Amino acid sequence: MSEGLNRPLSRIHIKDLRLRTFIGFNEEEQRKRQDVVINIRIDYDALSAARGDQVDEALNYKIITKEVIAHVEDNRFLLLEAMVNDLVEIVMAHQAAQRVEVEVDKPHALRFSDSVSLTMAASRA
Template sequence: MDFIEINALRLRCVIGCRDEERRGRSDVVIDLRIGADARAAGVSDDLADTWNYRTATKAIIDHVEGSAHRTVEAMATAVARLLVIDHDARWVRVRVHKPGALRFADTVGIEIERTVADFLKSATDTMRGSAL
């Protein structure tokens, strides 16, 4: 598998659990590693054969800047879902860091890995739970 990397995407959003965190926007830094098949583009040198990271990144920016997640875990999961479900990534690693969230630390964050199966499973579990 080939990987596309997008590092240090710096965005501002509402994130946090405490009232003072939710009154304004905070900085978040997102790193992405996206599993894709780059063989066709490597041979053809044609943009049409690439995984469109520009469109995917714009969708991430729109989502994150309009979001109001309470946790970095929820934000990372939402970004992963967007990439694998809406943009057909085979696999993603998403790192979300919140600078200044913890005294004496530069950042606090999480790193997750997801595939489409992770989201299909959760949708199936949700449907099963509502049928019981």
């Protein structure tokens, strides 16, 4: 079956993960949790999992999501940059992940704006 095909990496996209955490350096931001919306795109080689329909060959995005939720909800962040960087590192700790892009939105961070977001990416050499 399609042995000669050249396939790029597959992508898992965790969409609109809505969590609450302490983020920001203003006094009010330090006192109450705020909403954040997280999008994570993970590229990995899913071909052996797909061909063999083997669970143990697939990237376990449920475990990654649980790690992200625990980290965001159990910590405090002064900067969006710190949170996004931490999430990139959490995903890349899984060896199957070849590339990750993490975007975190902070809704209503600015007046007259729906949200402010920051995106960071990393890939294996």
